[in-house]
C-alpha cells in the first residue's frame with residue numbers, strides 16, 4: 233500500500249536574479265514497510281525534498297506539487313503537524329539532533345511525555361525498551377549519560393529511539409551514516425532494516441552512497457538537477473540502470489569499490505538552480521547526447537515497475 237505519493241514537487245526561492253529552483257520536478261511513490269533510496273550528486277535537491285516533506289523548507293521557499301500526499305493527507309497543509317508524530321528526521325549529525333545539556337533519560341522522557349499519558353515509571357520502562365530495541369546495551373545506565381559521553385553510532389541509535397518514541401512510522405534518513413565509520417554505519421543500516429521488518433516502518437533513505445542503496449533499499453529514485461530521472465527496484469538500478477546519468481554514476485565507480493564509496497565524480501557540473509532547463513537536463517554531460525536531446529525527454533518504462541526520462545530506450549551504453 234502506498235504511504236507517500238508525490239507528483240511534480242517543486243521548491244523554488246524567489247531571488248533578484250530570477251527563481252532558484254532547488255527542486256524542479258520530483259516524483260516519489262513509497263510503499264509502506266519499504267526503504268526507498270533517493271540518490272544523486274551534491275546539490276541535486278535531496279535534502280530540500282526531505283525538508284519539504286517535513287514542513288521544514290526554509291522561509292521564502294515556495295512549494296508546489298500536483299500530488300503531495302502522505303497516508304491520504306495533503307502534506308501542503310499537514311506536513312508540520314505530521315512531523316514528530318508520524319514523520320521523523322534522522323539526520324547526518326546525531327549530536328546536533330540531541331540536546332547537549334540534558335541526559336539521554338530526560339530527552340527520551342520529554343518525547344514520551346509529549347506523546348502519551350503514561351505515568352513517569354511507565355515512561356521509564358518504555359524508554360529502556362526503546363533504547364534496547366535500537367540495540368543499545370545497558371539502557372538503564374545510558375539514561376543517566378549525556379550525549380557527549382556516547383559515540384556517534386550510539387547517538388544515532390538514540391535519535392532513532394526518539395523517533396520511535398514519537399510513534400513515527402515514516403523516517404526520513406538524510407545521509408544517516410555519512411558521519412559514522414564504515415562498520416558502525418553498516419550496523420545502523422542493519423538496525424533500520426530490522427525496524428522496517430519488525431515494526432513496519434517506512435524509510436526514505438537519502439544518500440550519495442551506492443553501497444547504502446545496495447545494502448538496504450528496496451526501490452530507489454535517481455535525482456538530477458532537482459528532477460526525478462529514474463525510478464525502479466534498487467537492484468535493477470544498480471545492475472541495469474536505464475538513464476545515462478544513473479549509468480554514468482555507476483560506471484564512474486572503480487571496480488574494487490571501497491566500502492562506503494560516495495558517488496564518483498562525473499565530468500562537468502549539474503546545471504545551476506537559477507538556470508532554466510530546456511530539453512534534457514543531463515544533455516550537456518551525456519555521453520550519448522543526440523540532437524533530439526534539446527527537446528524534453530519522454531517518460532519511458534521497462535516493465536511495470538521501472539521508469540526513466542530519456543530519448544533513449546534504456547539501452548544505456
Ligand SMILES: Nc1ncnc2c1ncn2[C@@H]1O[C@H](COP(=O)(O)OP(=O)(O)OP(=O)(O)O)[C@@H](O)[C@H]1O
Nearest residue numbers: 245252254273274275276277278279280281290505
Ligand atoms: N535556503 C536556500 N535558499 C536558496 N537555495 C537553496 C537553499 N538551500 C539550498 N538551496 C539550493 O537548493 C539546491 C538543492 O540543495 P540540497 O541541499 O537539497 O541538495 P542535496 O542533494 O541534499 O545535496 P548534498 O548531497 O550536498 O546534501 C542547491 O542548489 C542549493 O544550493
Ligand SMILES: [Mg+2]
Nearest residue numbers: 278279280406
Ligand atoms: Mg543534502
